Amino acid sequence: MNLPKISSLLLAFACTACQGTNFYSVNDDIKMGAQAFDEVKETEEVLYSGPEFDQVQRVTARLVEAARKVDPSIANSFNWEVCVIREDDTVNAFCLPGGKMAVYTGILPVAGSDAGLAVVLGHEIAHATLRHGTQRVTQGALTQLGIEVFTQSVEISDDESEREMATILAEVGLGLPFSRSHELEADEAGLTYMATAGYNPEEAVGFWQRMASKSAGAPPEWLSTHPSDSNRIRQIQELLPKVMPLYKSSEHGLQ
Numbered sequence: 001m002n003l004p005k006i007s008s009l010l011l012a013f014a015c016t017a018c019q020g021t022n023f024y025s026v027n028d029d030i031k032m033g034a035q036a037f038d039e040v041k042e043t044e045e046v047l048y049s050g051p052e053f054d055q056v057q058r059v060t061a062r063l064v065e066a067a068r069k070v071d072p073s074i075a076n077s078f079n080w081e082v083c084v085i086r087e088d089d090t091v092n093a094f095c096l097p098g099g100k101m102a103v104y105t106g107i108l109p110v111a112g113s114d115a116g117l118a119v120v121l122g123h124e125i126a127h128a129t130l131r132h133g134t135q136r137v138t139q140g141a142l143t144q145l146g147i148e149v150f151t152q153s154v155e156i157s158d159d160e161s162e163r164e165m166a167t168i169l170a171e172v173g174l175g176l177p178f179s180r181s182h183e184l185e186a187d188e189a190g191l192t193y194m195a196t197a198g199y200n201p202e203e204a205v206g207f208w209q210r211m212a213s214k215s216a217g218a219p220p221e222w223l224s225t226h227p228s229d230s231n232r233i234r235q236i237q238e239l240l241p242k243v244m245p246l247y248k249s250s251e252h253g254l255q
């Protein structure tokens with residue numbers, strides 16, 4: 001690694017608070033996500049038919065259509081795909097970089113309806129279009145590089161070790177929870193997508209209240225990585241006047 005590159009990395013490290021920093025390209029998002037998604041499909045019990053499968057595909061199709069309308073440059077570059085994993089006790093869903101998503105059957109009763117499920121999937125689609133996954137991996141890489149440069153004066157001169165580190169960080173980074181600001185950003189874009197798709201965004205308030213009441217006992221997995229609190233519900237309520245007109249004018253709305 002040459003000197004100018006190191007100084008630019010140090011500059012970037014000084015800016016780890018800037019969450020938008022991303023070392024990866026959109027193509028990296030697509031490749032990284034597709035690879036991880038293949039692994040998910042190989043290791044999990046994935047459904048390919050039935051009412052749960054149909055519901056998830058139906059809601060996803062409408063939301064992806066909306067995301068393509070709202071954020072065409074990024075949403076049109078992804079090959080969107082969602083799978084349904086049979087795990088009735090797992091209240092969870094996730095989106096890998098590049099638009100590869102998974103929904104666990106355990107979250108479907110909490111969603112309760114297509115509109116409730118659109119809250120979950122709109123939020124996940126937003127993590128993908130906002131490229132939060134690789135932003136998070138970048139932050140992990142910056143922290144790691146910063147520690148090495150500052151404490152050990154390690155100079156990374158070998159392309160292979162860089163690649164290895166990128167792989168390790170991608171694995172670790174993709175498993176980490178999103179930050180609170182990523183969560184709120186995903187909530188906001190997700191509401192826009194669901195409203196544009198013709199799902200009533202007011203449903204988001206009830207959905208997050210149901211998730212919050214679920215956490216009264218053992219917290220469901222999605223809650224442990226998706227902090228549900230009064231701030232989140234308050235932000236949603238504040239955004240409703242902005243997104244309701246999108247819902248009312250959507251092709252699918254008020255049916």
Ligand SMILES: [Zn+2]
Pocket residue numbers: 123127178182183186226
């Ligand atoms: Zn999230």
